Amino acid sequence: MVPTMSGENTVREIGHDEFDPKGTLVLILVYFGVLSVMWVFMYFVEFLGNDLTVLV
Amino acid sequence: MNIHNYEKIWLVLSMLLIIGFISTVVYGATAVGIEMVNDEGGTIDSTALDEDDRFSEPRVEKVGEDEYEAYVVARQFIFEPNPIEVPANSTVTFYVTSPDVLHGFEVVGTNANAMVVPGEITELTVEVNEPKEYGILCNEYCGGGHHTMEGKLIVVPEDEFELGDSNDE
Numbered sequence: 001m002v003p004t005m006s007g008e009n010t011v012r013e014i015g016h017d018e019f020d021p022k023g024t025l026v027l028i029l030v031y032f033g034v035l036s037v038m039w040v041f042m043y044f045v046e047f048l049g050n051d052l053t054v055l056v
Numbered sequence: 057m058n059i060h061n062y063e064k065i066w067l068v069l070s071m072l073l074i075i076g077f078i079s080t081v082v083y084g085a086t087a088v089g090i091e092m093v094n095d096e097g098g099t100i101d102s103t104a105l106d107e108d109d110r111f112s113e114p115r116v117e118k119v120g121e122d123e124y125e126a127y128v129v130a131r132q133f134i135f136e137p138n139p140i141e142v143p144a145n146s147t148v149t150f151y152v153t154s155p156d157v158l159h160g161f162e163v164v165g166t167n168a169n170a171m172v173v174p175g176e177i178t179e180l181t182v183e184v185n186e187p188k189e190y191g192i193l194c195n196e197y198c199g200g201g202h203h204t205m206e207g208k209l210i211v212v213p214e215d216e217f218e219l220g221d222s223n224d225e
Contacts, residue, residue, distance in 0.1 A: 016058055017060065019060070020062065021062065024062075025062050025065070028066060028069075029069075032069055032073070036073070039076070039077065043080050047167065048084065050166055051166055051167075051182075051183075051184075051185065052166040052167060052168040052182035052183065052190075053088075053090055053166070053167040053168070053182065054090065054092070054093060054167060054170075054180045054181065054182060055088075055089045055147075055181050055182060
């Protein structure tokens with residue numbers, strides 16, 4: 001039987017605001033954290049700490 | 057328009073990330089003073105480096121207190137002078153040019169890295185701190201001996217530093 005958007009086989013129907021993909025949110029927050037830390041490390045430690053830097 | 061709350065969070069976070077990226081780069085350019093190597097060094101007749109008093113005799117010169125200028129010629133397949141000696145805790149401006157083909161000027165393991173174009177003078181200023189020995193290499197393929205093209209930048213303790221014989225200061 002082909003499942004349909006709504007019909008007799010629907011177990012639960014939820015509205016727009018009730019759909020909360022918490023796992024995705026956590027995943028994205030973790031990714032955001034990793035990205036921020038990596039950016040700070042790359043710029044301030046690896047790049048700025050890599051003397052001799054071209055100045056003026 | 058109905059935007060889901062999570063989507064709003066993601067939008068805000070990505071904006072913050074972009075603002076963060078831009079502000080670190082702005083911080084580097086203003087507070088730290090990081091510069092891009094550009095064409096400010098000007099041009100030169102690459103066939104007549106001998107007639108230019110800067111490059112006829114590649115050398116390091118003192119131009120102020122703790123300020124030095126290094127005139128460097130990158131040619132197939134050497135850097136002149138070699139080694140380049142500068143004193144510790146000073147500001148060094150390199151003027152690099154080439155009489156033949158395109159070369160690279162990279163102080164290995166550092167951010168001092170530029171192209172050396174015949175007819176152009178590459179100008180880059182760096183601050184050197186503790187005494188240390190750096191390698192310099194050419195990172196643009198310049199011919200059969202490219203892989204052997206290397207030099208040295210030696211940062212010597214201030215009290216041991218002396219300018220070359222060509223300088224009468």
